[in-house]
Amino acid sequence: MPIPLVNLQQQHDELYDEVRNAIDRVIDRSDFILGSEVEAFEEEFAAYCEVKHCIGVGSGLDALTLAMRGLGIGQGDEVITPANTFVATALAIKQTGATPVLVDHDPATYNLDPRRLSAAITPRTKAILPVHLYGHPADMDPIQTIANEHSLLVIEDACQAHGARYKGRRCGSMGRAAAFSFYPGKNLGALGDGGAVVTDDDSLAEWIRAARNYGSTVKHRHAIRGVNSRLDNIQAAVLRVKLRYLDEWNQTRRWLASEYCKLLGGSDVILPTERDDVEHVYHLFVIRHIERDGLLEHLLRRGVIAAIHYPVPIHRQVALGRACLVPSPVTYTDTFCDQLLSLPMCPYLTLGDVESVAHEVASGLTRLSAPRTHVARTQVDSVSFSESSLPG
Secondary structure, three states: OOOOOOHHHHHHHHHHHHHHHHHHHHHHHHOEEOHHHHHHHHHHOOOOOHHEOOOEOOOOOHOOOHHHHHOOOOOOOOOEEEEEOOOOHHHHHHHHHEEEEEEEEEOOOOEEOOOHHHHOOOEEEEOOOOOHHOOOOOOOOHHHHHHOOOOOOEEOOOOOOOOOOOOEEEEEEEEOEEEEOOOOOOEEEOOOOOEEEEEEHHHHHHHHHOEEOOOOEEEOEEEOOOOEEEOOHHHHHHHHHHOOOOHHHHHHHHHHHHHHHHHHHOOEEEOOOOOEEEEEOOEEEEEEEEOHHHHHHHHOEEEEOOOOOOOOOOHOOOOHHHHHOOOOOHHHHHHHHEEEEEEEOOOOHHHHHHHHHHHHHHHHHHHOOOOOOOOHHHHHHHHHHHHHHOOO
């Protein structure tokens, strides 16, 4: 049987009765929009993230956009963010009217490199938007220090970092606000789209609660020009079930990552780095190899569903490239996007699965070191895009 990138079927089989009961509660009450399950989940997830407020919205993209809009980011402003991230990070900046300013990443953790920030700051800079990429927390202390020196806002993109910790603090609790996605393949995933903003800022929380609901907190009274971006009550009920298992699942991910590292140590793939002062939650387990495409093609043929996150950096995207500023070369981003490869990672992998993946990686590396026929890059990319659609 193929080894999937993410095994949601097994997760939902195991939780079937709990999830079914949660959905039935909502249906029995016909309580579908901004109902009691949303309120309960918001309280529980705020407590989990160790913040005062959680506001459920329609997606991670909406969470990022509304957090920035609520903090006054808009036309003429600049927001600094890493060049190697999912497109939603930059799209959210553009949706506020601001300009994404892209900087390079730390070559070890793939997160925004604080050393790149000072050179990217201009009089128009309003905020820094670090991404906790793959589930590894960004280096928040120096980022916040630089932000404080220049009176800048810090908003966390925590869409891949549910439960991760940086120096003991939860991701989501360190900036002025943070955005989460509950896309199904996330560490905490719904049965469809969903997102949330978490914050300790009372005024911001009040603004987003209105903005997500057409600008209204009282029916037929609209104080601001809002949008329709409300976390679905059924999705909130499902998330409440899954939240109870999140720490256990994250610990399993960490154990699986350690087994991958043992089995692949000594090979010529570059393994993920985890800083000593963080708790990585391995939304993705990403290795690096100079002949990534050939290795991917081998794994897919052998039934290992690996994927690429992300093959095209933000500044090369047709929709965004000319809309962004890149004040300095993003050398690591441009180089590593052709080398990064995501191996199967989810809490329902077995040790046998990890051993099989590691074996196939080793056999693929052996094959690549022997004389071989060149594999067309377009063929590999067509497979990798389809298989990488789930994790987000």
